[in-house]
Amino acid sequence: MSESSFLAACAGKSAAHIPVWYMRQAGRCLPEYRVLKEHYDILTLARTPELATRVTLMPVHRFGVDAAILFADIMLPLIGMGVDLDIVESVGPVIADPIRNAKSVEKIRSLDPADFEYLRKTIVMIRTELAGKLPLIGFSGAPFTLASYLIEGKPSRNFIKTKQLMYGDRDVWNKLMEKLTDAVIEYLQLQLDAGVDAIQLFDSWVGCLSKEDYVEYVLPYTRRLFTAVSKRGIPRIHFGTNTAAFLEEFASVDCEVVGVDWRLPLEDAWERIGAGKAIQGNLDPVMLLGDFDIVKKKVDDIFSHLPRKQGFVFNLGHGVLPDTPYANLIKLTEYVHGK
Amino acid sequence: MSESSFLAACAGKSAAHIPVWYMRQAGRCLPEYRVLKEHYDILTLARTPELATRVTLMPVHRFGVDAAILFADIMLPLIGMGVDLDIVESVGPVIADPIRNAKSVEKIRSLDPADFEYLRKTIVMIRTELAGKLPLIGFSGAPFTLASYLIEGKPSRNFIKTKQLMYGDRDVWNKLMEKLTDAVIEYLQLQLDAGVDAIQLFDSWVGCLSKEDYVEYVLPYTRRLFTAVSKRGIPRIHFGTNTAAFLEEFASVDCEVVGVDWRLPLEDAWERIGAGKAIQGNLDPVMLLGDFDIVKKKVDDIFSHLPRKQGFVFNLGHGVLPDTPYANLIKLTEYVHGK
Numbered sequence: 001m002s003e004s005s006f007l008a009a010c011a012g013k014s015a016a017h018i019p020v021w022y023m024r025q026a027g028r029c030l031p032e033y034r035v036l037k038e039h040y041d042i043l044t045l046a047r048t049p050e051l052a053t054r055v056t057l058m059p060v061h062r063f064g065v066d067a068a069i070l071f072a073d074i075m076l077p078l079i080g081m082g083v084d085l086d087i088v089e090s091v092g093p094v095i096a097d098p099i100r101n102a103k104s105v106e107k108i109r110s111l112d113p114a115d116f117e118y119l120r121k122t123i124v125m126i127r128t129e130l131a132g133k134l135p136l137i138g139f140s141g142a143p144f145t146l147a148s149y150l151i152e153g154k155p156s157r158n159f160i161k162t163k164q165l166m167y168g169d170r171d172v173w174n175k176l177m178e179k180l181t182d183a184v185i186e187y188l189q190l191q192l193d194a195g196v197d198a199i200q201l202f203d204s205w206v207g208c209l210s211k212e213d214y215v216e217y218v219l220p221y222t223r224r225l226f227t228a229v230s231k232r233g234i235p236r237i238h239f240g241t242n243t244a245a246f247l248e249e250f251a252s253v254d255c256e257v258v259g260v261d262w263r264l265p266l267e268d269a270w271e272r273i274g275a276g277k278a279i280q281g282n283l284d285p286v287m288l289l290g291d292f293d294i295v296k297k298k299v300d301d302i303f304s305h306l307p308r309k310q311g312f313v314f315n316l317g318h319g320v321l322p323d324t325p326y327a328n329l330i331k332l333t334e335y336v337h338g339k
Numbered sequence: 340m341s342e343s344s345f346l347a348a349c350a351g352k353s354a355a356h357i358p359v360w361y362m363r364q365a366g367r368c369l370p371e372y373r374v375l376k377e378h379y380d381i382l383t384l385a386r387t388p389e390l391a392t393r394v395t396l397m398p399v400h401r402f403g404v405d406a407a408i409l410f411a412d413i414m415l416p417l418i419g420m421g422v423d424l425d426i427v428e429s430v431g432p433v434i435a436d437p438i439r440n441a442k443s444v445e446k447i448r449s450l451d452p453a454d455f456e457y458l459r460k461t462i463v464m465i466r467t468e469l470a471g472k473l474p475l476i477g478f479s480g481a482p483f484t485l486a487s488y489l490i491e492g493k494p495s496r497n498f499i500k501t502k503q504l505m506y507g508d509r510d511v512w513n514k515l516m517e518k519l520t521d522a523v524i525e526y527l528q529l530q531l532d533a534g535v536d537a538i539q540l541f542d543s544w545v546g547c548l549s550k551e552d553y554v555e556y557v558l559p560y561t562r563r564l565f566t567a568v569s570k571r572g573i574p575r576i577h578f579g580t581n582t583a584a585f586l587e588e589f590a591s592v593d594c595e596v597v598g599v600d601w602r603l604p605l606e607d608a609w610e611r612i613g614a615g616k617a618i619q620g621n622l623d624p625v626m627l628l629g630d631f632d633i634v635k636k637k638v639d640d641i642f643s644h645l646p647r648k649q650g651f652v653f654n655l656g657h658g659v660l661p662d663t664p665y666a667n668l669i670k671l672t673e674y675v676h677g678k
Contacts, residue, residue, distance in 0.1 A: 157496050160625050160660065168629040207581075210601040210623060212640070242546075244583040245602035262549040263584035284549060286502040294506050301551065321499065 004135050006067040010198060010235035010257050010278050012311040017337045019066035021137070022329060023202075023239075024319030025059035026071045029326045032058055042087050046073045049121040056126050060134060062326060064333045067135050067198070068126060070191070072119065074141040074202065075149070077187040080116060081179070082109045083150065091154060098153030099165070105176045111183035113190040123194035137237075138196030140187050142203035143180035143225065144218045150176070159208045166217050173217065181221040185228045192231050199229060200237035200259065204318070206250075207242020214246045219253075226253040237280060241318050247272045261317035267305040278311035285316045288328045295332060303339050343474050345406040349537060349574035349596050349617050351650040356676045358405035360476070361668060362578075363658030364398035365410045368665050371397055381426050385412045388460040395465050399473060401665060403672045406474050406537070407465060409530070411458065413480040413541065414488070416526040419455060420518070421448045422489065430493065437492035438504070444515045450522040452529040462533035476576075477535030479526050481542035482519035482564065483557045489515070498547045505556050512556065520560040524567045531570050538568060539576040539598065543657070545589075546581020553585045558592075565592040576619060580657050586611045600656035606644040617650035624655045627667045634667065635674060642678050 005015035027033055033055060036045060045051045055071040075085055075093045084096035099105060126136050141149075148162045149155075156162070166173045188199050206218060226236055239259030243250045251258045251273040258277055260269045262284035270279045283302070287295050306312060314336045320329065344354035366372055372394060375384060384390045394410040414424055414432045423435035438444060465475050480488075487501045488494075495501070505512045527538050545557060565575055578598030582589045590597045590612040597616055599608045601623035609618045622641070626634050645651060653675045659668065 158625075160628070163623065163625040164628050167626055167633050207602075211604055211607075213623075242581065263546075265550055268550075284502065284552075286497075286499050287506055289499070289503050290507040 006135050009313045012278050014310050018314050018339055020314045020333045020336045021065040021067040022316055022320050026055045028322035029320050029324040030058050047118045049125050052122040053125040063329045067137050069137040077183050080111045081183055093149050095153045099150045102172050108179055111186045116190055120194040127195050135197035137198045137200055138191030139200040140184045142201045143177050143221045144206045145204050146180050147176055148205050177221045181225050185225055188229045198235045200239055203240040206240050211246040215249055223253050226255050266302055267307055280313040280315045282317045285318055285321050288324045292328055292331050345474050348652045351617050353649050357653050357678055359653045359672045359675045360404040360406040361655055361659050365394045367661035368659050368663040369397050386457045388464050391461040392464040402668045406476050408476040416522050419450045420522055432488050434492045438489045441511050444511055447518055450525045455529050459533040466534050474536035476537045476539055477530030478539040479523045481540045482516050482560045483545045484543050485519050486515055487544050516560045520564050524564055527568045537574045539578055542579040545579050550585040554588050562592050565594050605641055619652040619654045621656045624657055624660050627663045631667055631670050
């Protein structure tokens with residue numbers, strides 16, 4: 001693993017080539033995944049070690065990426081906390097009993113690592129398959145993003161209910177965020193214990209907040225979380241979309257890599273993050289739905305403004321879209337490797 | 340009108356008090372509006388001068404705001420361009436035949452001011468009622484935001500189809516943006532001719548783009564548009580949400596006022612816009628769903644960081660949410676006026 005270009009870049013060091021992986025690289029864009037999905041629902045796939053291992057490795061074989069990412073659903077820690085939820089096809093996670101008040105927060109139990117034996121097994125199995133040739137990234141949703149699902153009850157556009165609770169009942173908000181932070185720490189710790197080589201925290205929806213509210217209602221929890229999951233040699237990636245209003249604060253947690261979306265030019269984002277940290281991003285995933293020539297132009301553009309290659313992990317600005325022609329991801333990996 | 344605090348602030352001058360108005364101030368938060376909506380659909384309300392006048396004036400009477408804004412639907416110019424659409428309750432605008440290619444762009448006709456006689460009459464009627472005591476703001480959706488509705492066919496979260504067309508067929512994109520820019524110019528010009536005292540361009544969804552793409556695919560059109568609707572003494576407001584990644588560029592058009600959402604602190608946004616322009620914003624509308632004490636604290640916070648009062652128009656960061664208790668808007672107006 002000492003030769004992993006991904007781990008080198010996360011540590012801000014030179015690598016043989018720019019490392020590439022894609023958020024949601026294992027998923028609907030792959031025909032072999034779609035075949036599996038005809039027989040199993042997503043939670044079964046994620047909670048059956050043999051299946052989760054197979055899905056995790058699919059993009060490794062197909063795309064030639066420089067890291068595998070654990071196939072798991074962002075909702076898994078919540079299931080471990082006793083939340084009754086379902087992943088509804090073409091809707092997303094739907095919570096049976098959304099969080100509304102102190103009572104509903106109390107009902108959420110703390111996360112017991114013993115319930116995640118399947119995840120431990122999956123990680124061990126994947127690492128055996130990878131045989132030290134590629135690193136495995138573990139991950140979790142961030143407390144705010146998990147809270148937003150719990151409160152909205154389903155995917156949201158404006159996060160109105162989340163903010164209403166946040167502004168309206170500070171005490172309930174704090175209790176919920178405390179519980180989620182503790183749970184995410186446990187959840188990432190068990191992945192670290194099982195042997196993942198890096199971890200990423202997805203705060204996908206935090207960009208709906210103002211800078212002041214991010215600092216007041218979210219950052220203290222994320223800060224505590226990152227400090228708690230520190231493990232020698234294991235890079236921690238903090239990913240969010242729409243973070244242009246508070247990127248300095250977002251990047252200020254104890255992490256090695258900051259993941260950004262396409263909105264800010266990569267060089268501007270890196271300047272704001274600080275040269276001491278690595279950066280991951282940031283092609284708009286929509287570009288991959290179209291002609292590869294346009295993708296190439298955009299990648300050229302990213303590289304032409306790049307202040308340095310050390311510490312750069314190439315990725316998209318958000319997850320691979322289900323309708324992406326997978327051939328574009330093969331070409332993209334090759335093209336970035338040639339840079 | 341020479342004493343209008345709103346017009347003074349737009350011109351960067353001192354006013355008797357900080358002017359206040361609210362985007363979507365005439366709408367579902369008002370019981371008297373909801374009564375009307377039981378009898379008329381939104382397009383009938385918007386296209387019947389007596390009714391549109393009545394609705395425009397409702398918030399003026401209720402809230403004590405410093406400006407009226409024409410009650411109209413963002414889709415009106417598109418109807419004038421021959422687009423078949425419907426405003427579906429609790430969904431939004433739905434386009435019968437979304438734009439997909441050159442042929443569908445060709446079918447869109449240019450806007451004929453003669454089709455907007457109802458709008459001219461409405462503006463004259465409102466101004467008669469206002470009797471020079473308050474200014475009337477005219478408005479339009481911006482070319483990008485209108486294009487996004489036309490292409491997506493319905494309200495969207497990720498604007499995937501819009502970007503696909505933008506990246507995938509530059510020629511069709513340019514033709515569509517040209518047509519929309521021409522139409523919006525005509526549409527705002529007829530409002531200016533009818534006597535509105537200010538205009539606002541809503542580029543509500545442009546924040547889904549990267550800075551480079553904003554500059555390449557949108558800004559040239561908005562720039563041309565603002566220059567074309569210049570009229571002595573009539574301030575032009577450029578409003579967008581989620582513009583933190585490219586605020587300097589967004590503010591660089593020939594306008595007097597820039598409207599911002601809550602994501603950036605107002606003082607940071609103003610610094611990036613430049614002291615030569617007025618600023619409008621930026622309370623998160625979600626705050627108004629809750630207790631007024633929390634609203635007060637946030638307003639205090641905005642004012643405590645304000646570099647100067649001249650050139651500040653108080654508003655929300657986006658439209659009033661339908662479930663807002665209107666009493667909060669009355670209190671908010673009073674509270675800001677007391678600052």
